[in-house]
Amino acid sequence: MCGLTGITFNVNTNTYDRYNKRFDQAYQYIKNRGPDDKGIWHDDFSYFLHSRLSIIDLKRTSSQPMEFEDHVICYNGEIYNFIEIRKILLSKGHFFKTNGDTEVILKAWLEWGKNMLPKLDGMFAFSIWNKKEKTLFLARDRFGKKPLVYSLGKNYIAFSSDIRSLEKIAESGEIDSLAIESLFRFRFIREPITIYKNFKKLPPGSFLIFNKYGAKINKWYELKRKENLSFEKEKLNQNVRDLVFKAVEKRLVSDAPLGLFLSSGLDSGIILAALSSIEKKIPCFTIGFSENRNYYDESENASKIAKHFGAKHEKIILSSKSILSEIENILDACDEPFADSSAISMFMVSKAASNYLKVALTGDGGDETFGGYRKYISYKWSPFINLIPGSIRNIISHKLPNTKKNNATDFSRKIRRLLINSVKDESRMQLNFLDQLSENEYISLFGYNKNENKNSFTSQKITFLDNINSILYKDFEFSLLGDMLVKIDRCSMANSIEIRSPFLDRELVDYIFNVPGKYKVGFFSGKLLIKDAFESIIPKWHMKIPKKGFEVPIENWLRKDLRYLVDEATKKKVIESLPIRDPKIIRKWKEDFLNGKNDNSWKMWTLITYSKWAKKNNII
Numbered sequence: 001m002c003g004l005t006g007i008t009f010n011v012n013t014n015t016y017d018r019y020n021k022r023f024d025q026a027y028q029y030i031k032n033r034g035p036d037d038k039g040i041w042h043d044d045f046s047y048f049l050h051s052r053l054s055i056i057d058l059k060r061t062s063s064q065p066m067e068f069e070d071h072v073i074c075y076n077g078e079i080y081n082f083i084e085i086r087k088i089l090l091s092k093g094h095f096f097k098t099n100g101d102t103e104v105i106l107k108a109w110l111e112w113g114k115n116m117l118p119k120l121d122g123m124f125a126f127s128i129w130n131k132k133e134k135t136l137f138l139a140r141d142r143f144g145k146k147p148l149v150y151s152l153g154k155n156y157i158a159f160s161s162d163i164r165s166l167e168k169i170a171e172s173g174e175i176d177s178l179a180i181e182s183l184f185r186f187r188f189i190r191e192p193i194t195i196y197k198n199f200k201k202l203p204p205g206s207f208l209i210f211n212k213y214g215a216k217i218n219k220w221y222e223l224k225r226k227e228n229l230s231f232e233k234e235k236l237n238q239n240v241r242d243l244v245f246k247a248v249e250k251r252l253v254s255d256a257p258l259g260l261f262l263s264s265g266l267d268s269g270i271i272l273a274a275l276s277s278i279e280k281k282i283p284c285f286t287i288g289f290s291e292n293r294n295y296y297d298e299s300e301n302a303s304k305i306a307k308h309f310g311a312k313h314e315k316i317i318l319s320s321k322s323i324l325s326e327i328e329n330i331l332d333a334c335d336e337p338f339a340d341s342s343a344i345s346m347f348m349v350s351k352a353a354s355n356y357l358k359v360a361l362t363g364d365g366g367d368e369t370f371g372g373y374r375k376y377i378s379y380k381w382s383p384f385i386n387l388i389p390g391s392i393r394n395i396i397s398h399k400l401p402n403t404k405k406n407n408a409t410d411f412s413r414k415i416r417r418l419l420i421n422s423v424k425d426e427s428r429m430q431l432n433f434l435d436q437l438s439e440n441e442y443i444s445l446f447g448y449n450k451n452e453n454k455n456s457f458t459s460q461k462i463t464f465l466d467n468i469n470s471i472l473y474k475d476f477e478f479s480l481l482g483d484m485l486v487k488i489d490r491c492s493m494a495n496s497i498e499i500r501s502p503f504l505d506r507e508l509v510d511y512i513f514n515v516p517g518k519y520k521v522g523f524f525s526g527k528l529l530i531k532d533a534f535e536s537i538i539p540k541w542h543m544k545i546p547k548k549g550f551e552v553p554i555e556n557w558l559r560k561d562l563r564y565l566v567d568e569a570t571k572k573k574v575i576e577s578l579p580i581r582d583p584k585i586i587r588k589w590k591e592d593f594l595n596g597k598n599d600n601s602w603k604m605w606t607l608i609t610y611s612k613w614a615k616k617n618n619i620i
Helices: 015-027 081-091 101-119 163-167 177-186 233-250 268-277 299-307 326-331 345-351 366-370 374-383 390-399 407-421 426-434 439-446 467-493 506-512 526-533 554-559 563-569 572-577 584-593 600-618
Strands: 002-009 037-042 046-052 066-068 069-081 121-128 135-140 151-152 156-158 207-212 214-219 257-259 284-288 313-318 359-360 499-501
Touching: 002 015, 002 069, 002 121, 002 163, 015 037, 015 046, 046 121, 066 101, 069 101, 081 101, 081 299, 101 121, 101 345, 121 563, 121 572, 135 257, 151 163, 156 163, 156 374, 163 359, 163 426, 177 439, 177 467, 177 600, 233 268, 233 506, 257 268, 257 345, 268 299, 268 345, 284 299, 284 345, 299 313, 313 345, 313 499, 326 345, 326 467, 326 600, 345 467, 366 506, 366 526, 374 426, 374 467, 390 407, 426 467, 439 584, 467 499, 554 584, 554 600, 563 584, 563 600, 572 600, 584 600
Parallel strands: 257 284, 257 359, 284 313, 359 499
Antiparallel strands: 002 046, 002 156, 037 046, 066 069, 069 121, 121 135, 135 207, 151 156, 207 214
16 A cells, blocks of 8 residues: 655656655655655656555565556555456566566556456556656546545646645645535535645546546446346355455455454454454454443454454553544544544554554445445334424424433434434435534525535436435445545554455445345344344354444543643634634534533534644644
């Protein structure tokens, strides 16, 4: 796993003299992505910088930028089937100087051009520069696991793995008000926009070509509908097991130490079971908490499942005091404001694990693929909830607690969310579950009504035969892409660890999204399919553990040792720097939060991430 930054002009220019100092500054923001090696390549049209985290083929011969004949590649990622592709290329007359996947991508480009992309099984973001034709090719993997941001100028394109790095070599422009809107509604800045108007994220499953005619983006991946699949129970279960085991095994290819980030959840437990079945022993790491243990802590159950499969297990216990010294690094790990507080856990487990390994497996993607989030069950109940008049639902919901103090209040909070968010329009209901702003709050902040169709959600082109798969795939393209994958990439790479997610395997995803939603989500439980497939492998007691989100007790922390962050983030200068209409609503959020009336911790954390970013970038 690596970091890359570059700039290419479509006119002759002296890139070294103009950009050498700028790239020195840019390197500071990508060096944690690849602390093992630094490489530079330039000509009169281009300047490329690469930082390498050595995972496969640790020799210097695999360093980048890598040049062969008229082509230069900068690459970030892992291709799990590179050995198979290498054999095909050898049969076609290509030769190789290295044993890694970078050279395989470069030679595959020479053989097949853009048609090589569907052949790549893995996660990646890369650039290929054709010196002779003066053409730059950028590409990103199917699901957007690896970041790639770019900026188009009058006669150039600049790109990077990191927005802060890109800012050193290209004009960022003003803050995008749509980014602020997205941040406050969803806790992340949705793709393809960034915090800056001039910077954009290359969409997943897309490639960009830049030459003297300008830039053009094309889609290279779309989920495919499969015909004549068998859904006979035993056959279906066997297919799921085979695909999961295969996805885990292919992600074990590494010349560097591996580990597993283990929760008490089903997904990482299944990965552990798969590792055990192939007799692969790797250490496991789990986050625990010294406060609010009954609700948040997963470490005891994680220890239990690790012991069941004979795995070495380490617990990292967090408290508000223990993260005080790391809070600046945690907030700085994300290259733009990012308000999912579970980034704290991901950063801290990555930091602890970095003492032992360079690669970690995680269960990310399992919920979106198999229907694991509790909100998916709500779609089964929604038709009945909608029979209750809205006025009555409104009265009931406002009398229910909105806090996670204990299991009882958390259950009431979930009922409250169901009553508030349930509507007949499923797309709107899905947006409601993601949105932390009510309509009135939104109008107070921005001065106009929400416009979800234009600004806030994916334009799903794939037609599904059932509503559950449609809902799952929208989350796959929206919140998984903009939130979960950002969190694991930024927080792990800040600690020089590569994350691999078996449940985001291309074969597994393509197959599971062709299985009807009724096999995944029921009236009382989600993940029906994967539970059935692994019921003979995973202990029954583990199957019965209640679903927990990968959360931290941020409400409790912000009222105690991290209270100073709330006070800093709600200062007048911070609020005045935001493109909002009525600052009184923020003061109301703070008041309700501190007196315990509402759990506005998510909103407070959103303000904190923005204020810290704004201070670092001299906005305030």
